[in-house]
Amino acid sequence: MTKRFALGIFEDEDVLLHAVENVREAGVKIYEVFTPFPIHGIDDAMGIERSRLPIAAFFFGLTGLSFALWMQIYMLGFDWPMIIGGKPHIALPAFIPVSFELTVLFCCHGMVITFYTISKLYPRWKTPVLDVRSTDDKFVMAIEVNENTDMTKLTQILRDNGASEVNQKEMSKF
C-alpha cells in the first residue's frame, strides 16, 4: 500500500522539539520523527510512553537467576551428589558467581532480543528511508497525508514552526 508523507525538515533539535509540540497542538497528527541522534524531551513532546523494557529486563534476569540456581542445586545436590573440598553438596556461596553471571546473561540478551523484535529491527537487503539526511544532520518530521489534506495550510504550519524545507514523498512499503 502506498503511503504519502509530508516531510518537514528541521536544522536544529530544539526547533524541532518545540515544533513537535506546536504541530500537535494545531491538531496535526505526526506519523513519526526521524533524527540522527536521541533528543531529550521528545518522548514527552511526541507522547511516547515510557518503555517497559526495564521490566522485561528484570524478569529475564529473574529467569536467569532461577535457572542458574536450579541447575546447580539439581546437578550437584540431587542428580550426582559429591563431596568437594569437604563442603556440603549444596554449597550456596560457591554458587553465587555462576548465578550472577547467568542473571546478567539472560537479562541482557533477553532485553536486547526483545528490543530488536518489538522495534522490528532485522537485517534487510534494502532500507527505504524518507530522507537520507535524517541519519546525518537533518531532523525530519513525517506527517501522513492524502488527497484531502490541505497542503498549503500544512506547509504553512511547518514553516511557521521552523521547518527549513517541506517536501512530499510517496513510499510503497513503509
Place this chain on the structure above:
Amino acid sequence: MQHVSPVREPLVTGGKTYHDVTQDVCRQVEAAPNIRWMAALSVALLLLGVFFYSVYRTLWYGIGEWGLNKTIGWAWDITNFVWWVGIGHAGTLISAVLLLFRQKWRTSINRAAEAMTIFAVICAAMFPVLHMGRPWLAFYVFPLQNTLGSLWANFNSPLLWDVFAISTYFSVSLVFWYTGLVPDFATIRDRAKGPIAKVAYSLLSMGWKGSAKHWSRYETVSLILAGVSTPLVLSVHTIVSMDFATSVVPGWHTTIFPPYFVAGAIFSGFAMVLTLMLITRVVFKLEDYITIEHIALMNKIMMVTGSIVGVAYITEFFIAWYSQVEFESYAFINRATGPYWWAYAMMMTCNVITPQLVWFRRVRYSIPLTFILSIIVNIGMWFERFVIIVTSLHRDYLPSSWAMFSPTIIDVGIYVGTIGLFFTLFLLFAKFFPVINMAEVKAVLKYTVDNGPTYTGHDPHHVTHPATTHGVPASAPVNYDKHD
C-alpha cells in the same frame, strides 16, 4: 534542555557541525585503504601467521612445546590470559561506568574502547583453550553430562566460574557494542554509493531509521546494559583473581586479590586505550574529537588506578609480615630478592613509579610522554601477572621441587601472535566500522559550545536565531523567519 557550562572545556573542538561529524568519521570508511593502513595490516597479518604456526606446534606436538615444568604448571599462558582480559576492562568501564556517571567525554572514545574490549577478550580466550591441549574437547567445561557417566561440572571451582564469567562478558560486550553501532551503520548506509557497501551496511544497520520511538527504546536499552555491565565487569576480574585467591599457594591466597585485580585491570586497560587512541586520532585525523583533554582525563584515571595498585602491592607485603606465616613471608621476600627480582623490579618501577609522573600537568598534557607512559604501563602490568603467577609457583612448600621457568620460542610466538590477532581485528574494525560513535557525539555537541543556541519561547516568531554565534553546530541557515 541541557545546561551549557561556560567554563567547561569543549568536548569536541574545531566548531564542528552535525554534518562535519558525519563527514569526519565516515571519511575513513568510505575512502580506499591508504598505504599506512595496509602497511600496518601487513605487519599484523605477519604476526598472525606467527600465531597460527605456534598454535599448530602446540596442538600437533602438545603442551610440551611450552616451557612449563612440573613445578610451574601455569606461566606465560595464564599471564597473557589475565593481561588480555584486564586490557579489555577499560572498554567496558568507558562505555558503562562512565555512562552511569554521565561523563560525556566518553562519547568520542567509547566505540574504539569497546572494540578493544571484544578483541582483547578474544585474544584472552585463546590461552585457556590452548592450554587444554585438546581444544576440540573444550565443551567439557560446560555443564554437560560426562559421556561415560552422569558426572556434571564442578560448580565449586573458580575455573568453571571463569568460563561463565568470560563467556557472559564477551557476549554482553558484543551485544552492547553492536547495538551502539546500529545507528551509525544506518548513517553510512544512507551515504553509501557502491552496491556492495549499500547492501552490506543495510544488513548491518538492521533497518534502523532513527525514529523517535526507536531512539527512546535505544536509550533505555543502553542504560540498562550499562547498569548491568558495571557489576559484570567487576565480577569478571574478581572471578579471574579467584582462580588464584581460592588456592593455598603462598602469594596467591590473599583476600585483597579481587579489588586489586580490578584496579589493575582498569589501569592496564586505560594504558592500552591511550596507546590505541593516540595512534588512531593521528592516523584518521580525529584530533578534534579525541582531544588533549580526553588524553588528560584518561591519564588521571590511569594515575588513580595505578596508585590503587601500588597501595595493594604494599598491603600485600605488610600482610605477609603481619600474618606471621612463614611461607607467606618467604613468598614475598623471594619475590623481591629471589631469582626473579628483576621481574619484580620491572613491575614496581612500571606500575608504581610511572603513573605518579602524571601528577605533573606537563606530563598529563604531553602526547609523546603519554604514549611512552602507556607502553611502560602495559609492560609493567604484564610483569605484574608474571610475578604473581611464576614467582609464587616456583618456590612453594617443598624446596626439593623448586624450579625456574624459561619460555620456549612457541610461548613467545603465541603471545606475540595474539598481539597480531588483536591488531588485525582492530585495523579491520577501524577501516570498515565508524571508529567514533557519531550519534552520541552529535548529541553532546551542543554541550560543548560556549554560546550554543538557546531556544526560549514556544512562539516561533520569538526564536533566538540558532545560527548567529560562532561555532554553533547547527550553523546551516534556518530560513523560517523569511515568512515573517
